[in-house]
Amino acid sequence: MDDFFFSLVLAGISVGAVYALVALGLNLTFWTTRALNFGQGSLMMLCAMLTVHLAAQGLALLLAVLGALFIIGGLGIFIERFAVRPALKGAGSMGWVVSTLGFGIFLQGVAAKWFGAQAVAFPDILFSAQDYVSVFGQYVSLQYLVVLLVAVALILLLELFVRKTVWGQAVHAVSLDPELAGVQGIPVRRIILGSFIASSLLAGVAGLLIAQIGGTVDPAFGFDLVLLGFVAAVFGGMGSSVGALVGGLVVGLTSKLVGGYISTAAEHAIAFALLMAMLALRPQGLFGRIEVSKA
Amino acid sequence: MLEVEGLSVSYGAVQALTDVSLSAAAGSTTAVLGANGAGKSSLLRAISGIAPIGAGCIRLDGQDVTRLSPQARARHGLAHAMEGRRLFRQMNVEENLRLAWSFGARSTPWAAALEDVYARFPILAQKSRIASGLLSGGQQQMVILSCTTIRSPRVLLLDEPSLGLAPLIVRQIYAFIAGFARDSGATVVIAEQMASIALQVADRGCALRRGRVALTGTATELLRGGLAATYL
Numbered sequence: 236m237d238d239f240f241f242s243l244v245l246a247g248i249s250v251g252a253v254y255a256l257v258a259l260g261l262n263l264t265f266w267t268t269r270a271l272n273f274g275q276g277s278l279m280m281l282c283a284m285l286t287v288h289l290a291a292q293g294l295a296l297l298l299a300v301l302g303a304l305f306i307i308g309g310l311g312i313f314i315e316r317f318a319v320r321p322a323l324k325g326a327g328s329m330g331w332v333v334s335t336l337g338f339g340i341f342l343q344g345v346a347a348k349w350f351g352a353q354a355v356a357f358p359d360i361l362f363s364a365q366d367y368v369s370v371f372g373q374y375v376s377l378q379y380l381v382v383l384l385v386a387v388a389l390i391l392l393l394e395l396f397v398r399k400t401v402w403g404q405a406v407h408a409v410s411l412d413p414e415l416a417g418v419q420g421i422p423v424r425r426i427i428l429g430s431f432i433a434s435s436l437l438a439g440v441a442g443l444l445i446a447q448i449g450g451t452v453d454p455a456f457g458f459d460l461v462l463l464g465f466v467a468a469v470f471g472g473m474g475s476s477v478g479a480l481v482g483g484l485v486v487g488l489t490s491k492l493v494g495g496y497i498s499t500a501a502e503h504a505i506a507f508a509l510l511m512a513m514l515a516l517r518p519q520g521l522f523g524r525i526e527v528s529k530a
Numbered sequence: 531m532l533e534v535e536g537l538s539v540s541y542g543a544v545q546a547l548t549d550v551s552l553s554a555a556a557g558s559t560t561a562v563l564g565a566n567g568a569g570k571s572s573l574l575r576a577i578s579g580i581a582p583i584g585a586g587c588i589r590l591d592g593q594d595v596t597r598l599s600p601q602a603r604a605r606h607g608l609a610h611a612m613e614g615r616r617l618f619r620q621m622n623v624e625e626n627l628r629l630a631w632s633f634g635a636r637s638t639p640w641a642a643a644l645e646d647v648y649a650r651f652p653i654l655a656q657k658s659r660i661a662s663g664l665l666s667g668g669q670q671q672m673v674i675l676s677c678t679t680i681r682s683p684r685v686l687l688l689d690e691p692s693l694g695l696a697p698l699i700v701r702q703i704y705a706f707i708a709g710f711a712r713d714s715g716a717t718v719v720i721a722e723q724m725a726s727i728a729l730q731v732a733d734r735g736c737a738l739r740r741g742r743v744a745l746t747g748t749a750t751e752l753l754r755g756g757l758a759a760t761y762l
Binding site for chain 1: 578579580599600601604605609610612616617618619620621625628629630632633634677681
């Protein structure tokens, strides 16, 4: 096999796995509130930045990661309370698009002010960029493998949770009819809050993984990622976990292959072309269900 | 025991209920009667915490629940079958029952509770894996009644349980309600446009007109007084 092709496929799969994680994070809040948190990108950036910062203060790397994730989870609560809940007051309101995006831009500004606008080096958490394993006679970076494994594992866990546990069913119930769920004693508010925390944590993990591969973080980091994660989510079918994984991989692979063989400038363009093609041919996405409502 | 005192509900500029008081003892069945838009649903929705309460208070077994969330009230033993045959339509019958059973205090273990439901409505056992939205209206109403009674509530609110159902099914549904009221010792409140059928199972009745209590009395008094002609 051609080395160049193989390395593009690998890079595509690993960035695709990160897109899948972002898409999964978007799905989580979509399940409970039909709202998406477009501030995800800034949460990814902030999580990586905070990890670097905390580690620079002399904290052990694992603790720095946990500390950063803790803060990101807290921001998830903040976003739900102040950017999404007020925007959902009016029925059918789409105000959350602007408020979550705005909060993301705000976080980006804060990070630039605090940590500086320069890119900082991201430490090796699990493996260094020099760790390789050999697959089919080709060298594969362990970092790439870890990203893929983490993404697949999280997606499997979420699917199990939603399908097999009564809490997963309750999440589904809240998405179908929050009023009925509340009347039945399901803690609607806590489930919505939980979905925002989990979604933010997923963004944080995705941020750490991609910073690990890229090796640096800067305040602008994450913005493209959330857009491409959104493309992946819509492509795979909004709300579907398998769709998030497949969508992420398709978007990652096509953009890397197009970037490698045609032009890196076309990387993002092809992703959005995919999105438009999907919206024209199959608006519900690959694995999405058409929303049917019968009175 | 359910007590409502001086309750007012308004949606923006629209006043749905004004100064409504109602007291229903444990083990009794109360019919809330009235024409379309009289405020029956608003009253039930205010009791279960999903309508905005402007003034007044609501007590369950002597405890003030006026400021509690719907889920907290459900945990206090309140169950509400909302108007419009609300259930999780994409979920199958058993999933609906399971969810209704899972959150809050319950006296029966899941297996026994499920067996109980299927013994009472054998048709639901056959349809247990079918999406509840695909069932007939009568079967959906059976699922809803089973969902609301599966945790043995102390107060049961039913909003138009007969709406849109064939007379034969209505009789079956009301037989179930009467049986539940008799055996459980719970407080049952039924909002119903068809006064005659509701008053057959009710001990007391309360007629609403334009959001106010127009008339209260025992079921026999109301039936004798020609309530239908005057108020409905």
